[in-house]
Amino acid sequence: MAPALKLLVQRVALGLMLLFLVSALIFVGTQILPGDVAQSILGQSATPEALANLRQELGLNEPALTRYFDWLFNALQGDFGTALTNGQDIAHSVGNRLKNTLFLAFWAAVIAVPLAIFLGLLAVRFRDRWPDKLISTVTLASISIPEFLIGYLIMYFVAVKLRWFPSVAMINDGMSLGEKLSSIAMPVMVLTLVVLAHMMRMTRAAILNVMQSAYIETAELKGLNRFQVIYRHAFPNSIAPIVNVVMLNLAYLVVGVVVVEVVFVYPGMGQYLVDHVSKRDVPVVQACGLIFAAVYIGLNMVADVVSILTNPRLRHPK
């Protein structure tokens, strides 16, 4: 177990270091924008005295390094400060939004990941025959069309023509799970179509790569049928690359859904971020940036960990 454990510790440490660097980058990025928070708050009414007073009050005269570590330690304790625009506690409003975004991402993943892997296996099973070509064409088409267009197309047909679901995906805490699911059905559809192609094609490529191996021939010469060969012998050896692409797409489902959330007016992180970017609400932008980075790095770290754990050479050293 020793080499695997060492690698795991290294990966986790690397992930944390990366997150630390990203937090610094986010902080520096928002600092080098022209103007500062005091100016944003006061806007047109900024007199030199008022600016100086507010800066004093907000601690903006402190050195940048001190302010960075203050911000970081507070953020680590869950305190992101207050939004400039409405004075609300950021942690509280982000918490709600994040919950909604994760809810949407979760259901999209529950449908997209197994479907993508199943379609990938199917494409390998019928390689270069019509099912493979059909799957490849449809998924390629869906990834090529911009997601907002898919969104509006689905909205037009499913909500307007067929009237199956409401066109706006509003959810709130008072709704039952069924009501919530019905409400997010359309954005889930769009997200599934968007992430499906990438995962399915990588699954297909990873398994096909393994299918060249000599041990696949051994399996075929044992008299196993093609699906047994793929499932028992090829799939276990392609888990690492598949998990990698799945994690990348899960991260996308959380941090890349801005467009879809805006199209369906869904109260998630993406829409929240867009709103506050346009209002130059720096603390909110920083908080969202940090959370997105954490999700992204965290999921990729999980992918690395799974790769290490599925490698028999690392799991069972000589």
Place this chain on the structure above:
Amino acid sequence: MGDAMLDVRDLKIGATAYPPGEPPQEIEIVHGVSFQLEKGKVLGLIGESGAGKSTIGLAALGYGRGGVEITGGEVWINGRDILKGGMRGLRKLRGAEVTYVAQSAAAAFNPAKKLMEQVTEAAIHHNRFPKSEAEARAVTLFAKLGLPDPETFGNRYPHQVSGGQLQRAMTALALCPEPDLVVFDEPTTALDVTTQIDVLAAIKEAIRDTGVAALYITHDLAVVAQVSDDIMVLRNGDKVEYGSTDQIINAPQEDYTRALVSVRSIEHEEQPPTPDPVLRVSGITARYKGTPFDVLHDVSVDLHPGQTLAVVGESGSGKSTLARVITGLLPPRSGEIEFAGRTLSPALEGRSREDLRELQMIYQMADVAMNPRQTVGTIIGRPLEFYFGLKGKEKRRRLKELLDEIEMGDGFIDRYPAELSGGQKQRVCIARALAAKPKMIICDEVTSALDPLVADGILKLLLNLQKIENVAFLFITHDIATVRAIADSIAVMYRGKVVRYGSKSQVLSPPFDDYTDLLLSSVPEMKLGWLEEVIAHRKMESAGN
């Protein structure tokens, strides 16, 4: 014909070839081969690469590798033509009635699964045995094949056992479902000669005890002579000769068979050492970066001008590492290399162009040692430009000279490596090394990837060139027959040490040290009963101790 368990009639096998720049072509690679095999008998299929021996072996499982397809003929197993049963029938046959032992067991085992699961999979899948019984069978087979700790051996993963052990496990995998026929496809070719002999003995015993019929495919006539009852010699998809092992070895009828039997007929008289060696390696100790142990321990050898020093040993003995140290790719931890009277810089960066020119290298894999997008003329011409600044007519003249020397006409100048045979590719690599007019060439297993007859041609060429150019060879090989054929002096390496060093006649004459004795006595000889003799001799010796 009634009692033949395998009856192959007029088997024709085809493949689709994709010649560069031309439309795909259907080609026939096996042209109507027939043979029979009775229960409990072993038939050896022998031939060079491209002879179709593996293809025929796989046809006994109704399988075609890559784009290979059985295009005609019949394959009768236990009284039915397996080619008529469709995929479903073939799947019932494979892994049950007929099983397969692959050349590289290391690649043929799934790295993600335990050995036991893989060894018993076919037997359980085909309902030949229930799981518990199949596992008990596997343990019995592990024990019979001489694997360590047979009870727990199956709990390991493929990477946790050695190459020789994996090859035995592969044999257990093939025997576990109690098949009627096992196809052994070069099962010992990838092994060291000292490992090969044990695996060979284990396979032979297992075949005898279980009474299965076997097809034994190999390019090594001396090996197949030990295990088979009959031998079929194949060449370019045709049967050349088919007879009892005794007849093929002792009274071959066809010229081609005679050539195979008498291969390695090169005579080379050993030259005495000179006072001024061209290469003097003294006290080299080396290790790879980031590893905690030395792979070379205090290695010292001399190589004399115009002579050949054979460095011989098994994989992992450090012989290729020695080449890396001499070429400067791996700077040693201690020790010195003297070359042509001067001390060489340990690292490549510190060496002059003259150092580089005078010390050339030829590799085992000729096709990966050449840029596939360069013509033969460009490949050989590069050192001519780089070291001598030759251009135009003069370069062309020298190119022709070199191509003549390697016995290939100047018609090859504009050809690409893909258009050459294996032997021709290696000749081009030799010409490239010679183009630099070196004092010394390191030959790293240059004939190992070649068929015996082709390898023979290369060795003859090298000896010839040595006489003309007075170039010294450091010849790295694991093949004792090659060493006998070409060496003036020999260094035997084992675990990073030179265990025996001297002139060829000294090294190859008794009294031997233990390792050299083991190495020399493990080389298969082309005579019947050799394997039994050696095994019996070793048993006696270990009983005596």
